[in-house]
Amino acid sequence: MSLFYSLLTLSFYSLFFSLLPHPSAAVPFIGATYSPSTSATPSHVAGAVSSLGLDSVRLKSPDPAAVRAFLYSNASVLLTLPNSLVPSLAANRSAAFSWLSSFVVPFFPRAKISAISVGDDLLSSSPDLSPFLLPAIRNLHLSLSDLGLRQIQVSTTFSFLSTLSSSFFPPSSAQFLEPALSNVISPLLQFLGDTNSSLLVNVYPYNVYRLRTEIPIGFALFQEQRFNFRDDLATGVRYRNLFDMMVDAVVCAIAATGNDNIPVIVAETGWPGASGDPTEADANPLYAEMYLRGLVRHLRSGIGTPLRKEGVAGAYIYELFDKEEAAGKQGRTGKQNRSWGILYPNMTSKYDIDFSGSVGCLGGRDFLVVKLVWLVVIFVLASLRF
Numbered sequence: 001m002s003l004f005y006s007l008l009t010l011s012f013y014s015l016f017f018s019l020l021p022h023p024s025a026a027v028p029f030i031g032a033t034y035s036p037s038t039s040a041t042p043s044h045v046a047g048a049v050s051s052l053g054l055d056s057v058r059l060k061s062p063d064p065a066a067v068r069a070f071l072y073s074n075a076s077v078l079l080t081l082p083n084s085l086v087p088s089l090a091a092n093r094s095a096a097f098s099w100l101s102s103f104v105v106p107f108f109p110r111a112k113i114s115a116i117s118v119g120d121d122l123l124s125s126s127p128d129l130s131p132f133l134l135p136a137i138r139n140l141h142l143s144l145s146d147l148g149l150r151q152i153q154v155s156t157t158f159s160f161l162s163t164l165s166s167s168f169f170p171p172s173s174a175q176f177l178e179p180a181l182s183n184v185i186s187p188l189l190q191f192l193g194d195t196n197s198s199l200l201v202n203v204y205p206y207n208v209y210r211l212r213t214e215i216p217i218g219f220a221l222f223q224e225q226r227f228n229f230r231d232d233l234a235t236g237v238r239y240r241n242l243f244d245m246m247v248d249a250v251v252c253a254i255a256a257t258g259n260d261n262i263p264v265i266v267a268e269t270g271w272p273g274a275s276g277d278p279t280e281a282d283a284n285p286l287y288a289e290m291y292l293r294g295l296v297r298h299l300r301s302g303i304g305t306p307l308r309k310e311g312v313a314g315a316y317i318y319e320l321f322d323k324e325e326a327a328g329k330q331g332r333t334g335k336q337n338r339s340w341g342i343l344y345p346n347m348t349s350k351y352d353i354d355f356s357g358s359v360g361c362l363g364g365r366d367f368l369v370v371k372l373v374w375l376v377v378i379f380v381l382a383s384l385r386f
Contacts, residue, residue: 017377027302029314030355031056031075032342033268034066039345040321042069048320048347049075053356054222058316060120067107076114078267078316079103080157081140083126084117090135096143108149115153117200117267118141123180124162130184137188141195144242153197160203160246161211164253169212170232171239171307172250175256189259198263198313201250204243205291206271209306215242221271221287222294237306240345241271243295251308266306266315269295273322273350276337283338289351291307292317292342296355 031054034045046069049057058078059066070077081089081099088095104113118137123130133156141154163185168174176185192199209220219228220242229241232248238247248263255264271291275283295315304311322341342350 024098026310027336028299028301028312029055029076030296030314031058031078031316033058033060033316034320034321035060036066036107040347042066044055044347045320046073048343049073052342052349053354054365056114056314056316057320058117062103064102064106067103067113068109070111071107072110073112076112078115078117079113080117081118083122083129086119086122086126086129086136087132088133089118089139090190093139094141096136096139097147100140100143100149104144104149104152105147107254108152113152115155115198115200115265117155117157120157121159121162121202122156123184124159126368130180133184134187134191137191141191154195155192155197157200157202158185158251160201161207161360163201164249167363168249168253169245170230170234171248171252172232172234173246174253176253181257186257189254189257189262192262193259198265199250199254200265200267202268202318203243203250203266203315204269205246206283208242208246217282217287220297221290223290232306235307239306241294241298243298247312248305248307251305263313265313268318269315270318270340272340274339280338285350289353292351293353294352317342324349 017057032049032052034057040048042065045057045066050073054075054078056078057070058080060080060084062079067079085095085099087109089099103114107113118140119126119129119133120248124132137154137156142145142148144152146152163176163180165175165177175181177284189199191197192348205220209217216228217223219230219240222241222243223239228240231237231244232239237248239248247266250264253265254260263360270287271282273285273288277283299311302311310335318340320341321343322339322345342353
């Protein structure tokens, strides 16, 4: 009997301590992007971010009122500087000071401005402005330093399909395209390493799934099924979802430049809930919810990717409010109208998803309940002292 009692006691303490939080790598933040919309005031946007339990918001075309709405908010803010302003910031640091004086200085640190993206997918949407990108980034960084705001990161946003070579499968073969690699990306990565800043990349598994007909839909939607995996023979790792495969392709492309430790933030990701193109049957609410639910579960688990234990630093879901959006964001997808929002224009939720992931670190609510039930059973049996 004493052996049985000892085993029960050991099981009790094992389960008890397994329910306690354990030190681990930081869990990636989850945010959403917001573009100006006549259907929502800035205060409504801030309220929506808070009610959804999102950690951050990306303001794609910020104005002072939008930034002001996030004063004393728990959500951090990523500001995106329009492509059209890049040449002026590159030419004159006073332009950088002027922009910061309008969008950052009046609000920081009461608004948790974490980073600024100088331009948005500039290499593919405005390639003629690419020579101005690095000087603009440096001028903005120096201006922040002069203002004593060194904790705000400065970077820029790239598109996955427009920046990486078509041979990104397997991920170990991924490389950045020339001439962008030599002219912009390599010196930018050096800058990001020197300033402890992150690379911002738009990652859309939906667009890659449409381009690669051999990819199973379940692999793109985080569905763990028997044959939903892809192996990278060069690295010996197995991929269970397309998101990780794309992130590790970026990681490998960064490593190929000699920079191994640049953090990666997914500036945009999502799955369209509808499309104006009748051939896009996979753009539907069911698949959109499956993708977003899988994404949130995966990020909140903190397990990272096969090649980067810490995974991405965070990800922004595209986007906060539902509206018709001209697609082709990654350069090779046409101009179909797609609907990406996680909220309807009236601010009601489209999907039943807990973006806060409040119990994700414990392995899921159902798993937690099972553990608690077994804890009670073991405690009762141990008390009886058979």
